[in-house]
Amino acid sequence: MSDNVKIAVEEWLDSHWDSENRRELGSQAYDERSWLTKVVDAGYAAPSWSREWFGLGLNGRDVRDIEKAFQKRHAPGWGRDRFHLGAITIYKLGSDELKGELLHKLLCGPICCLLYSEPGAGSDMAGIRTRAVKDGEDFVVNGQKVWTSNAKEAEYGMLLTRTDIDVPKHEGITFFIFPMKQEGVEVRPINQITGESEFNEVFITDARVPERYIIGEYNEGWKSFQVAIASERLIMGMGVTARSSGLTSDKSPALLRLARKHGRLGEASLRQEIAQALAYRQLNTLNMQRAVEDIKQNGMSSLMSLGKLSMSRIQHGEARISAKILGPQVLLEDEEDARNANFDAAKAYMNSIGGGTDQIQRNIIAERILGLPKSADVDRTIPFKDVKTS
């Protein structure tokens, strides 16, 4: 069975993909949509899905063989059943009608952006205020979203809206797949403290979304949203394990290089700090390796959720020690080392705030892993319109 799949995908790739020039065989240049359409139609974009919906009904080793065959030839389009959050969510929760209309289009296009956070709803996501009001066969949407990556490129966004303010906050939410390319959707880049602009604000003014684009049920969007973020956390977890391979064999740790370059490796107190920083990195790698073993044996691992906290300590710590190694020279950004140290110090907040702050993560660990009782959530049971705002 397994060998057949492997042989089939390799034959298919060899007759369709030009690995040397990284484009479709016989074409002059790489055309993403054309290539993705071929991969989707062959079933290789989402092999774990059912045959009815662009998949091959495969699992485990067969799926890995397909992904490996693509990776070996540098062919894009694999793993859309793992990484295309919009398509995954529609596949899991969409009606047959919605799947029929959008799934193929989503799989063949760019990834969806995520329209979740708002200026007034960060850690407390159920506090969102973007309104969607029914108007004929559509909903009319008004509100502001924030921290949206890829908002300029995306054709669709996954949109969390408030549809009922007379019920408690978790109960009046509806989740949509939302067309981005329309009037009333304005994307503005956010200027970050690192000097980068990876994220955007999205202003939505009288934009429209068809009722049939609801993901899951009307007013039960919180449940659908949980399914979507579970897929997202899985991807983030995979990212962590993919990055952390090799221990003492990986390239020379940056702090060691920096301290050596600036002649500070002989100082006892600095040695202690550098050693501890290197230790934190290796310990996180070891935890993630253990998580992978756990997942192989038991299908899950609670260690996965510790990576974010570890990574924050690593990144903030390394940035602080880098500055210490440089001394007052860190104030002068003419030098690359100083620029890097200052950039890293700011960038560390991306890990400790992004995707839910570390403080929220500590609550999650305490409640879901250690089984401690949930903190009081004072607005959980009152109608949303009575919830206090800042």
Add this chain to the structure above:
Amino acid sequence: MSEYSQEDRQAICASFARLLEENANEPKLRELIETRSGFDRELWQKMADMGLTGITIAPEHSGAGGSLEEVEALLEIAGGFLLCGPFIESCVIAPALLLACEDQEFAGQHLQAIAAGSSIFAVAGCGSSGDWDELPDVVAEQQDGHWCLSGSAHFVAYANVADHCLVAANVQGEIGVFLVAMEDPAITATLHKSSDPTQRLSTLSFDSVRATRLAGVDEQAWSGALVNGLVALAGEQVGGAQRIFTITIEYLKIRHQFGQAIGSFQSLKHMAADLLVELESATSVARHAARAIAAGNEDAATMSYLAAFTCADNYRRIAADAIQLHGGIAYTVEHPAHLYWRRAQSGQWAYCSSDRLRDLYLAEMEKNHE
């Protein structure tokens, strides 16, 4: 590589846990720490009968032929019970040194006796600095064709119950290892009151004590044995940390104030979540280092130093915060938290200080990334 399958290892750990539940439970521990010796020789014999004292000793010397992986797993169990006695010295470090001895007939007799439980070894590895990787204060000199030891060895664990002691000594600027019988009247042993009641520490003074040198046991063999001891201790610390952490989390669920379980307060939750990171990191690295030693990996020493200071420091932090998280109840001697805390404190200085180990680790990393 370990010869044991995962099932074998789990089985031996399960029997060890049952033995300790019956013979080293908290009431028994509290009785034992009030005694002068602080050691239960009957329990030791039962451990020997189960093959545990010979866990690292080869089957040809009547041992169980285990690797550091089994040692680490067993010590996680022992650590949870705050087991008292020179298990690491007598069953991990001493066998490693004896195994490195060129005279295997001489070493074999002792290994057999350790496995049988009839002989207990202490190991004297440091001077008053407490660091086992420094040159010891004991000096060895040859007189009339015999080796003689003079000077003092410090922080010798369970010398008060040992039959023999392996002594690291300064031989013209190099480390050599010597065997002495504890009954030798030229050895003066002073048993101290230890800050950790689950530990017994002595200072040994040697006044021209005749000793047998372990032929071929050089500095490299010494640091190899030390590394085994460090990882064994790391396993014990993981076990202790796991136990006191579990006790603490359970308490946070049942203790109520202001009409709710105190575990629902974020200030305590966040401490608990941070401690879980420390606990899991310690667990991962202790097990990884044990596997690295068992497999003879190149980075075994690096990983062992990393495991040693991580487990020592994280155990201390977890046990210290456990008292704080409990509040008043853990400020009483009747509560076990302080026993774990004291054990964790003493572990900060065992074999090498954490700071010294961190420095050794960095030195290894520098070597790996020149």
